[in-house]
Amino acid sequence: MTTESQLNETKHLAGHHLAWNSLLNLGTSVFIVGLNIVFVPLMLHTFGTEFYGVLSVTWMVLANFGWLDFGFSRASARYVAQELARGRRDDAALWTLTAVVSQAFLGGLGALLIWYFAPFIVDHIHVQKEHRELVILTLKLFAFSIPIDFANRSITGVMQAGQRFDWVNALSLFSTLSTFAVYGIGIFRGADFRAVVYGLFILRVVNLLASYWGATKVLPALRSLSYLEGLTSSYWSRAAVLVRYGLWVASAAVVGPLLLFFDQWMISVLVGVSLLPYYTIPSNLLWRMGLFPTSLTTTLFPAFSAMEAKTEWARIDSYFIRAHRYLLTAIIPILFVLFVWGREILRIWIGSAFAEQATLPLRLLVFGFVIGLLAPLSGALLEAVGRPDMLVKVYLVQLPFNIIVVWSLTKYFGIAGAAVSYTVRTAIETIILWIVVYRIVPFSAMGLLKKALLRPSLTMLPLALGAYWMRGATVKSYFDITVTLALLAGYGMYAYFVVFDGQDRIFGLEFYRARKGKFLAKILGRPILGVENA
Numbered sequence: 186m187t188t189e190s191q192l193n194e195t196k197h198l199a200g201h202h203l204a205w206n207s208l209l210n211l212g213t214s215v216f217i218v219g220l221n222i223v224f225v226p227l228m229l230h231t232f233g234t235e236f237y238g239v240l241s242v243t244w245m246v247l248a249n250f251g252w253l254d255f256g257f258s259r260a261s262a263r264y265v266a267q268e269l270a271r272g273r274r275d276d277a278a279l280w281t282l283t284a285v286v287s288q289a290f291l292g293g294l295g296a297l298l299i300w301y302f303a304p305f306i307v308d309h310i311h312v313q314k315e316h317r318e319l320v321i322l323t324l325k326l327f328a329f330s331i332p333i334d335f336a337n338r339s340i341t342g343v344m345q346a347g348q349r350f351d352w353v354n355a356l357s358l359f360s361t362l363s364t365f366a367v368y369g370i371g372i373f374r375g376a377d378f379r380a381v382v383y384g385l386f387i388l389r390v391v392n393l394l395a396s397y398w399g400a401t402k403v404l405p406a407l408r409s410l411s412y413l414e415g416l417t418s419s420y421w422s423r424a425a426v427l428v429r430y431g432l433w434v435a436s437a438a439v440v441g442p443l444l445l446f447f448d449q450w451m452i453s454v455l456v457g458v459s460l461l462p463y464y465t466i467p468s469n470l471l472w473r474m475g476l477f478p479t480s481l482t483t484t485l486f487p488a489f490s491a492m493e494a495k496t497e498w499a500r501i502d503s504y505f506i507r508a509h510r511y512l513l514t515a516i517i518p519i520l521f522v523l524f525v526w527g528r529e530i531l532r533i534w535i536g537s538a539f540a541e542q543a544t545l546p547l548r549l550l551v552f553g554f555v556i557g558l559l560a561p562l563s564g565a566l567l568e569a570v571g572r573p574d575m576l577v578k579v580y581l582v583q584l585p586f587n588i589i590v591v592w593s594l595t596k597y598f599g600i601a602g603a604a605v606s607y608t609v610r611t612a613i614e615t616i617i618l619w620i621v622v623y624r625i626v627p628f629s630a631m632g633l634l635k636k637a638l639l640r641p642s643l644t645m646l647p648l649a650l651g652a653y654w655m656r657g658a659t660v661k662s663y664f665d666i667t668v669t670l671a672l673l674a675g676y677g678m679y680a681y682f683v684v685f686d687g688q689d690r691i692f693g694l695e696f697y698r699a700r701k702g703k704f705l706a707k708i709l710g711r712p713i714l715g716v717e718n719a
Contacts, residue, residue, distance in 0.1 A: 256434030292332030
């Protein structure tokens with residue numbers, strides 16, 4: 186590897202770069218959620234519930250074929266990141282091509298199945314007779330989005346492995362804005378659903394080409410067809426490695442939802458589906474918080490893979506601990522606000538009658554999310570160091586225990602009991618994952634406990650007391666608003682001076698200066714001293 190390449194790889198794994206990438210991921214996700222909130226009512230009003238339901242069913246059918254990915258996209262991102270860390274770009278290109286060819290083939294099988302069964306599916310979703318052919322066309326056309334989407338995942342993994350999340354998020358924003366532009370064209374053309382269907386398919390092809398362009402910037406070798414010759418000689422051996430790794434990732438994606446949604450199934454069976462919204466809506470509201478750990482793990486997974494390839498365990502230790510500390514520090518005040526003001530939020534958003542029944546489940550679920558949102562960090566690390574099997578094993582060990590706990594608590598305590606069962610499960614799962622990580626990855630468990638968890642957790646006691654005292658807060662009370670702001674301000678001061686150490690504060694200051702310097706450099710058209718290598 187050349188000196189320039191070594192500098193680039195080191196730069197891509199620097200703390201400032203990873204932090205900026207995580208913020209980009211978070212900002213993009215929040216923006217996309219906001220667009221959905223704005224456009225969904227407009228779509229419903231223009232196309233009606235049936236056509237919007239058709240789109241929803243189409244996405245669900247395609248999602249159910251997601252298992253055909255076999256975890257290849259995650260696997261390819263890991264191995265490409267490792268090869269880039271070792272300076273073996275030719276091998277990284279071969280891993281990418283192996284994953285793309287495999288996923289395109291598997292996706293093609295899924296497309297053929299949907300094409301063949303499209304009339305059968307349409308006949309069983311109660312579509313109006315005059316719309317039947319259009320809905321069949323929608324399913325058939327979208328079927329061939331599967332191989333395109335699968336190939337796009339592995340190609341996007343190249344940009345993730347190269348820590349080019351600026352391109353990843355730019356393409357994500359382009360895709361989202363273009364999708365809503367397609368919806369806008371359909372609306373402008375007088376609710377032309379056919380235009381929306383064709384537009385969305387064309388957009389998928391454009392996204393694939395754009396992702397390929399970004400991947401070639403990370404791996405210029407992907408532009409050359411000569412690598413196809415090397416692929417034929419090593420394809421099966423590389424594909425076997427991807428399958429062995431990817432099957433565990435795919436298995437976790439299958440078993441995980443069984444744990445995640447079992448409480449909702451039990452509410453439907455034991456309590457009644459009419460009460461399910463009082464649980465699912467608060468739960469979905471809290472799941473929006475998943476944007477925080479997802480933004481971190483999307484960045485850290487390829488970074489951990491690259492560090493593991495270079496056996497930089499001390500660096501992994503530092504990033505893993507600090508990720509916990511930053512994540513926990515960020516989510517505690519948000520969950521505090523949701524606990525205190527949950528009733529008012531639900532009342533204003535949906536209505537007083539709904540808020541009366543949904544507030545208790547919301548508050549009980551908050552406790553589960555405080556610790557449950559930390560688990561993805563351990564999962565990403567285990568997958569990055571080549572042990573995705575441990576996630577599946579942890580899930581399988583939990584499964585019978587979870588069935589008993591959820592069934593018992595839901596049967597005797599209703600939706601409140603289901604919320605408690607979620608909190609119990611997430612606490613046990615997160616703690617087990619910490620123990621597993623400690624036994625597999627050579628770093629200190631006490632470091633995680635003291636540096637990452639103990640100091641931010643100390644803030645939970647005064648906030649918990651304040652939350653309990655203010656649980657009847659109302660927007661009509663200036664006193665309640667003032668006390669909430671005062672507690673959050675006190676939390677912010679404590680976090681800065683106690684939770685964060687000197688290195689954190691220096692890191693934050695340097696990060697600010699580096700981003701400010703880069704911004705000024707772009708405006709002035711020349712590098713700022715001390716920033717060009719930040």
